[in-house]
Amino acid sequence: xxxxxxxxxxxxxxxxxxxxxxxxxxxxxxxxxxxxxxxxxxxxxxxxxxxxxxxxxxxxxxxxxxxxxxxxxxxxxxxxxxxxxxxxxxxxxxxxxxxxxxxxxxxxxxxxxxxxxxxxxxxxxxxxxxxxxxxxxxxxxxxxxxxxxxxxxxxxxxxxxxxxx
Amino acid sequence: xxxxxxxxxxxxxxxxxxxxxxxxxxxxxxxxxxxxxxxxxxxxxxxxxxxxxxxxxxxxxxxxxxxxxxxxxxxxxxxxxxxxxxxxxxxxxxxxxxxxxxxxxxxxxxxxxxxxxxxxxxxxxxxxxxxxxxxxxxxxxxxxxxxxxxxxxxxxxxxxxxxxxxxxxxxxxxxxxxxxxxxxxxxxxxxxxxxxxxxxxxxxxxxxxxxxxxxxxxxxxxxxxxxxxxxxxxxxxxxxxxxxxxxxxxxxxxxxxxxxxxxxxxxxxxxxxxxxxxxxxxxxxxxxxxxxx
Numbered sequence: 222x223x224x225x226x227x228x229x230x231x232x233x234x235x236x237x238x239x240x241x242x243x244x245x246x247x248x249x250x251x252x253x254x255x256x257x258x259x260x261x262x263x264x265x266x267x268x269x270x271x272x273x274x275x276x277x278x279x280x281x282x283x284x285x286x287x288x289x290x291x292x293x294x295x296x297x298x299x300x301x302x303x304x305x306x307x308x309x310x311x312x313x314x315x316x317x318x319x320x321x322x323x324x325x326x327x328x329x330x331x332x333x334x335x336x337x338x339x340x341x342x343x344x345x346x347x348x349x350x351x352x353x354x355x356x357x358x359x360x361x362x363x364x365x366x367x368x369x370x371x372x373x374x375x376x377x378x379x380x381x382x383x384x385x386x
Numbered sequence: 387x388x389x390x391x392x393x394x395x396x397x398x399x400x401x402x403x404x405x406x407x408x409x410x411x412x413x414x415x416x417x418x419x420x421x422x423x424x425x426x427x428x429x430x431x432x433x434x435x436x437x438x439x440x441x442x443x444x445x446x447x448x449x450x451x452x453x454x455x456x457x458x459x460x461x462x463x464x465x466x467x468x469x470x471x472x473x474x475x476x477x478x479x480x481x482x483x484x485x486x487x488x489x490x491x492x493x494x495x496x497x498x499x500x501x502x503x504x505x506x507x508x509x510x511x512x513x514x515x516x517x518x519x520x521x522x523x524x525x526x527x528x529x530x531x532x533x534x535x536x537x538x539x540x541x542x543x544x545x546x547x548x549x550x551x552x553x554x555x556x557x558x559x560x561x562x563x564x565x566x567x568x569x570x571x572x573x574x575x576x577x578x579x580x581x582x583x584x585x586x587x588x589x590x591x592x593x594x595x596x597x598x599x600x601x602x603x604x605x606x607x608x609x610x611x612x613x614x615x616x617x618x619x620x621x622x623x624x625x626x627x628x629x630x631x632x633x634x635x636x637x638x639x640x641x642x643x644x645x646x647x648x649x650x651x652x653x654x655x656x657x658x659x660x661x662x663x664x665x666x667x668x669x670x671x672x673x674x675x676x677x678x679x
Contacts, residue, residue, distance in 0.1 A: 358490025
């Protein structure tokens with residue numbers, strides 16, 4: 222039988238790179254990414270699954286990294302905002318956020334990008350209502366939602382344009 | 387907000403998980419999707435010495451069509467899986483609708499059906515839907531396996547029939563009659579409902595169709611998902627129409643004992659329950675008449 226342990230080894234993939242590390246059992250995935258791997262793009266807000274700032278992708282599906290323990294990620298593939306950002310530039314969705322001024326303080330932005338990346342992977346042309354619903358789990362305390370919705374709509378339009386061209 | 391230190395074990399089989407629980411009596415918690423447990427750990431509302439991670443238990447997975455139009459749902463079925471399952475849509479569409487209303491996409495990707503039942507938040511959608519469907523909860527522990535009707539499973543605020551050394555393994559859902567409705571009011575999509583209603587109605591094959599049996603369940607209106615017996619009595623033996631739907635709603639008030647909090651008073655929630663019963667029954671009426679809504 223497995224013996225319960227306060228520290229344990231975990232092997233996972235983060236942004237395509239294999240990682241093997243011994244972690245404290247109570248280490249959240251969010252703290253693991255930020256403190257142990259130096260990936261500070263994942264922001265930590267409420268630490269109880271409400272604000273969405275720490276959203277990452279686990280095997281391609283969005284997850285609150287404050288509600289997972291690093292020890293649970295054995296064999297899984299984690300993608301953070303750093304992994305969604307091309308070297309030396311911005312992804313089309315990030316570029317849309319920039320153009321539309323879809324950020325003020327920027328704290329919620331990584332979570333917004335991760336959440337809407339999953340949305341666009343699942344639904345290539347979401348309605349405005351679907352975009353609003355998708356980001357309802359990500360709090361923007363600057364209340365910049367209008368421009369965030371615009372940015373996602375612009376990214377959808379730009380992709381459709383690109384597909385036609 | 388970090389959890390207090392704990393020891394963690396990843397169980398490989400159900401037998402191992404039960405042995406792990408037995409080895410740390412009273413000081414463990416079962417970790418499934420963690421979408422309710424981990425916030426409670428982070429806020430130190432619970433401080434278990436041992437977390438037994440059951441996410442690797444294959445025995446607890448799978449959506450299996452059962453005999454006579456029913457379904458067997460593994461306790462580890464994620465809300466997103468439930469919401470996207472063609473088998474569930476065909477056999478128990480009420481559950482698909484309820485699952486779509488749980489939290490946000492990130493929560494639905496991780497959260498599990500068994501976890502939602504074991505946590506037993508009185509404002510949660512899935513416990514209410516399963517009570518309306520007259521589902522049965524399968525439980526395993528050191529004394530063997532047993533089955534508890536949803537009706538007897540929910541005992542009060544965050545309290546169920548599950549013993550500390552037991553694990554919820556699956557949910558057996560009987561075939562759903564074609565008359566059903568689901569309605570809730572929440573402040574934002576994904577929030578827990580201020581109040582909600584899940585309704586399942588079986589009508590006699592005669593015309594005009596009389597209600598043979600109705601199960602109306604309110605959530606957010608008491609300390610647990612609640613059968614609204616006063617409203618149900620109003621329906622039995624009568625044809626289901628807009629007038630009866632309104633009267634059934636009005637009859638539900640005395641059954642409800644909702645909380646008052648910053649989001650709404652008890653009176654407001656009681657009012658919502660009457661309105662939502664009417665809406666859910668109107669949905670059921672339309673579905674029975676073959677008019678989707």
